[in-house]
Amino acid sequence: MLLKDRVMLITNVEKFAGHGTTEVALSQGATVLAHDPSFEAPSARHKYESQFPGAHALAATDPATMVELALKRYGHIDALVNNDAFPALRAPLAEARLEDYRAALEAMAVAPFHLVQLVAPSMRKRKSGRIVFVSSAAPLRGIANYAPYASARAAANGLVNSLARELGRDGITVNAVGSNYVENPDYFPPALLANKEAMAKMTAQIPLGRLGKSAELGATVCFLCSDGAGFITGHVLPHAGGWA
Numbered sequence: 001m002l003l004k005d006r007v008m009l010i011t012n013v014e015k016f017a018g019h020g021t022t023e024v025a026l027s028q029g030a031t032v033l034a035h036d037p038s039f040e041a042p043s044a045r046h047k048y049e050s051q052f053p054g055a056h057a058l059a060a061t062d063p064a065t066m067v068e069l070a071l072k073r074y075g076h077i078d079a080l081v082n083n084d085a086f087p088a089l090r091a092p093l094a095e096a097r098l099e100d101y102r103a104a105l106e107a108m109a110v111a112p113f114h115l116v117q118l119v120a121p122s123m124r125k126r127k128s129g130r131i132v133f134v135s136s137a138a139p140l141r142g143i144a145n146y147a148p149y150a151s152a153r154a155a156a157n158g159l160v161n162s163l164a165r166e167l168g169r170d171g172i173t174v175n176a177v178g179s180n181y182v183e184n185p186d187y188f189p190p191a192l193l194a195n196k197e198a199m200a201k202m203t204a205q206i207p208l209g210r211l212g213k214s215a216e217l218g219a220t221v222c223f224l225c226s227d228g229a230g231f232i233t234g235h236v237l238p239h240a241g242g243w244a
């Protein structure tokens with residue numbers, strides 16, 4: 001079991017790669033601590049824990065409180081998975097709104113950076129840790145009319161290189177999964193998946209000729225949290241079926 005006895009903190013777990021990563025992490029023996037804004041409601045926490053027996057939904061949503069409680073209860077955090085989802089808004093240059101761009105940067109670069117600030121000190125003390133950004137392959141190729149989204153993801157990818165160099169001496173690896181064309185309700189809702197014409201046009205751009213599966217993305221994230229990835233850091237791993 002690749003993640004046996006590892007304590008993993010996964011953010012925004014009801015979005016993007018959250019469910020797939022939870023499922024794979026539990027199957028590999030990890031202790032999963034799950035954050036989501038919806039978990040302020042006890043019913044949302046209960047629903048998640050019922051769906052993923054053994055996972056722990058955190059009631060705290062404030063980043064500092066969440067990390068403090070996690071460390072108090074478990075003593076350490078072995079891996080932080082910054083799973084940040086934000087709408088990929090179509091925004092041609094002449095129509096793009098600066099407030100949307102700022103919100104994208106906040107959600108996909110500022111917020112995860114802040115969490116690294118909060119988690120890194122305890123990892124440094126233990127001389128061990130894994131930090132994974134669930135990001136996007138979009139910056140690796142660029143997408144016309146999506147500059148705000150792609151550049152906000154690029155900011156997260158850029159953090160990886162610098163943080164890996166800063167934290168490496170303390171035994172902490174920092175990587176990102178550059179995802180695209182992976183089934184998830186945020187970017188590929190059921191209505192889109194049911195549109196045969198749109199899907200045929202989309203999959204024609206993917207060398208593997210299909211969308212990725214949630215479990216495949218989760219397995220890639222979990223690999224970067226495992227001992228097997230102990231000598232990989234500062235890397236943005238494309239996970240897009242050959243598109244990037």
